[in-house]
Amino acid sequence: MTTRIYHNPRCSKSRETLSIIEETTEDVDIIEYLQDVPSAEELDELCTLLGAEPLEIIRTKEDRFKELGLSKRDERSREDWLKLMVENPILIERPIVVRGGKAVMGRPPENVFEIL
Numbered sequence: 001m002t003t004r005i006y007h008n009p010r011c012s013k014s015r016e017t018l019s020i021i022e023e024t025t026e027d028v029d030i031i032e033y034l035q036d037v038p039s040a041e042e043l044d045e046l047c048t049l050l051g052a053e054p055l056e057i058i059r060t061k062e063d064r065f066k067e068l069g070l071s072k073r074d075e076r077s078r079e080d081w082l083k084l085m086v087e088n089p090i091l092i093e094r095p096i097v098v099r100g101g102k103a104v105m106g107r108p109p110e111n112v113f114e115i116l
Helices: 012-024 040-050 063-067 080-088 109-114
Strands: 003-007 028-032 096-099 100-103
Touching: 003 012, 003 063, 012 028, 012 109, 040 080, 040 100, 100 109
Parallel strands: 003 028
Antiparallel strands: 003 096, 096 100
16 A cells, blocks of 8 residues: 655655655655645645645745735635645645545654554
């Protein structure tokens, strides 16, 4: 069974989560989402698998969030939040790990054990 990780190699939590995955499974699909940006449909599916709304997987403390003049209280549609992440992938929380029709956020990295 393939384990997919939406990964940012510059992020320590993402590197720690990837390390756990690589120690546990042989079949890993690494998506460096800053270069290979997920589509709005893909992000929507990830939100569904996580049981989260798009705003819950946005890095609201990221400088880019502030630069765009965004607020957690903004009344935007689901589609608008997804589009913002596609246009600004740095806003996507990381890492997100998917396996067997389930997903977890690798914060903390040990969360990944829930689906391995």
